[in-house]
Amino acid sequence: MLGSGDPSSSSAKIELVPTPYRCYAVVSRGQIARNYRNIRSVVGSRVEVAAVAKADAYGHGLLEAAETLAANGARWLAVASVEEGALLRSGGIHEARILVMGGFLPYETDALLQYKLTPAVHSLEQLRQLESVGRSQHCHLPYHLKFDSGMGRLGIRSMSAEVMDAVAGASHAKLEGLMTHLASPADFCSHQTCDQLAAFDAVIGALRGAGAKPEIVHAASSGAIAYGRREAWRNMVRAGLAIYGYVPDSHGAAPQPLLDVQPALAWKARLLAVKNVPEGAPIGYGATFRAPRAMRIGIAGAGYADGIFRQLSNRGKVIADGKLTSILGAVSMDLTAIDLSHTAALAPGDEITLLGREGDVTLGADEVARAADTIAYEILCGIGSRVKRVYVE
Numbered sequence: 001m002l003g004s005g006d007p008s009s010s011s012a013k014i015e016l017v018p019t020p021y022r023c024y025a026v027v028s029r030g031q032i033a034r035n036y037r038n039i040r041s042v043v044g045s046r047v048e049v050a051a052v053a054k055a056d057a058y059g060h061g062l063l064e065a066a067e068t069l070a071a072n073g074a075r076w077l078a079v080a081s082v083e084e085g086a087l088l089r090s091g092g093i094h095e096a097r098i099l100v101m102g103g104f105l106p107y108e109t110d111a112l113l114q115y116k117l118t119p120a121v122h123s124l125e126q127l128r129q130l131e132s133v134g135r136s137q138h139c140h141l142p143y144h145l146k147f148d149s150g151m152g153r154l155g156i157r158s159m160s161a162e163v164m165d166a167v168a169g170a171s172h173a174k175l176e177g178l179m180t181h182l183a184s185p186a187d188f189c190s191h192q193t194c195d196q197l198a199a200f201d202a203v204i205g206a207l208r209g210a211g212a213k214p215e216i217v218h219a220a221s222s223g224a225i226a227y228g229r230r231e232a233w234r235n236m237v238r239a240g241l242a243i244y245g246y247v248p249d250s251h252g253a254a255p256q257p258l259l260d261v262q263p264a265l266a267w268k269a270r271l272l273a274v275k276n277v278p279e280g281a282p283i284g285y286g287a288t289f290r291a292p293r294a295m296r297i298g299i300a301g302a303g304y305a306d307g308i309f310r311q312l313s314n315r316g317k318v319i320a321d322g323k324l325t326s327i328l329g330a331v332s333m334d335l336t337a338i339d340l341s342h343t344a345a346l347a348p349g350d351e352i353t354l355l356g357r358e359g360d361v362t363l364g365a366d367e368v369a370r371a372a373d374t375i376a377y378e379i380l381c382g383i384g385s386r387v388k389r390v391y392v393e
């Protein structure tokens with residue numbers, strides 16, 4: 001029998017006290033919605049937009065992002081795996097179609113049916129499996145055939161007679177879509193996109209010749225949308241990064257991006273300590289930084305376990321008291337030292353910005369990525385599970 005001293009009831013009360021998090025990310029549902037609508041308006045009403053929510057919606061929260069997208073009219077969501085698709089369905093996403101871009105493994109066929117997921121089929125073997133599952137369960141299973149037009153990753157590499165026969169001969173696996181993925185859509189120094197689309201068109205022609213007509217044809221991700229490669233849009237595009245407010249970096253003579261999207265996530269950490277160190281003081285593991293003069297430094301309560309890449313040691317920036325300032329020494333697991341010599345305003349408990357804006361100063365995942373020798377995608381996906389996500393409109 002639980003008495004009044006029941007510890008579970010008192011801990012429930014403690015939970016209600018709003019605790020400021022040491023390190024958290026503020027995700028704007030409204031901005032995700034605006035970005036999604038912007039993409040829709042740029043591609044036009046005849047092109048469907050599949051909203052890519054894989055990898056925990058690029059760090060923004062799988063379900064929260066998917067709910068927002070579905071509430072704003074997304075009829076298609078795309079994920080990497082059957083597991084991600086199942087999480088969406090169990091989390092209450094019932095109406096939207098879910099495309100599993102990474103296909104399925106043999107043991108996942110039941111889950112495809114149970115969770116009403118639409119797989120990308122990237123091999124003849126998979127097509128046969130899908131057909132036999134459909135037959136044994138007496139149901140039609142729509143799938144999107146994935147063609148490897150030059151990405152060199154998943155997909156059927158040639159439309160052999162064998163593949164064509166399997167597609168046309170299937171009575172339960174139903175060819176709904178044909179897709180390919182572009183390797184260099186933001187690269188205007190390379191012919192690769194043009195070559196891939198030519199190969200894609202040849203496949204479409206061959207399928208038509210065999211009487212197979214995929215209703216939905218798609219090839220474009222954020223790069224091909226943003227940089228106006230309309231020849232890749234067909235009647236559906238798969239937008240990931242752009243939904244979260246970034247366009248991939250371009251190479252060569254790229255046109256101005258068509259999209260008007262803004263980051264939907266801001267990332268904050270609190271200072272645990274602020275102190276003055278004398279000239280020559282070593283900072284952090286390996287003493288890779290020594291104060292060139294007396295300095296004021298701050299120790300932020302976030303490190304590489306939270307997603308501050310260790311490559312940002314002595315290279316990265318954060319925003320503190322409205323100014324960009326440097327990461328000092330090696331980023332450690334839970335702590336990062338920063339230069340606060342420019343301000344006396346910050347004290348322990350105050351926030352700094354790892355991604356986002358303070359006043360006129362902004363720090364984007366693309367800028368952080370350049371300092372860490374990577375891409376914005378990896379910065380966003382790298383924000384750790386320990387970082388609380390706080391949702392705002």
Ligand SMILES: *Cc1c(COP(=O)(O)O)cnc(C)c1O
Pocket residue numbers: 052054101181220221222223238239240241242248
């Ligand atoms: C991740 C992914 C996308 C989305 O790419 P973005 O560049 O984030 O828009 C589209 N298609 C496939 C096959 C993907 O794996």
